[in-house]
Amino acid sequence: MRVFLDRLRARNRRGQRGYSFIEVMIATIVASVGFAAVFSLQISTMLANISARDLAGAMNLSDRYVEVLQRDAFAWVGDDRPEPYLNQAPNRWHSFTEFPVDQNGLPHIEDDPEFGSALSRQRFCVHYWLSPMDGLYRQMMSVRVRVIWPRSASETERLDAVCPSERANNFSPDPANWYSVTIPTVIRSAQ
Secondary structure: HHHHHHHHHHHHHHOOOOOOOHHHHHHHHHHHHHHHHHHHHHHHHHHHHHHHHHHHHHHHHHHHHHHHHHHHHHEEEOOEOOOOOOOOOOEEEEEEEOOOOOOOOEEEEOOOOOOOOOOOOOOEEEEEEEEEEEEHHHOOOEEEEEEEEEEHHHHHHHHHHHHHHHHHOOOOOOOOOOOOOOOEEEEEEOO
């Protein structure tokens, strides 16, 4: 029995020595990889949330401006299309927003002191396309509303080159630099 107790005490003394340097290094490496994966997941989730928020804002803006065109169509009687939007040149892009706007459709307060917003995220441009129909459908018009915003939140100054009407028709949506949403609809005259 004494031999058994001596062996048990010797085994306990060896177990109390602690961990070796290699064991500590391996545990540190495994923990570091785990934390890196968690942080990467957090960053990916945050970027996906920002992208979803921007897409929701763009969809709301496009719906809002489709409603503006439909509301203006109530004043469309006969062959004369009403101002300010429906009387534009057909089959080319025009701009609803000469300046970048926020998700509420408001420019920055520096661009519009009377109605501007103090939000610092004016990062959308809204364009529209009119295509009158012929024949039996001559009192109808095919319309597209396009909302554009940069892929990088830090590049909002490039929107100044996209928003104005004179530049809307020449805009080429490059997926590497821009997001865009285009909503098609048909409006008809009140007649």
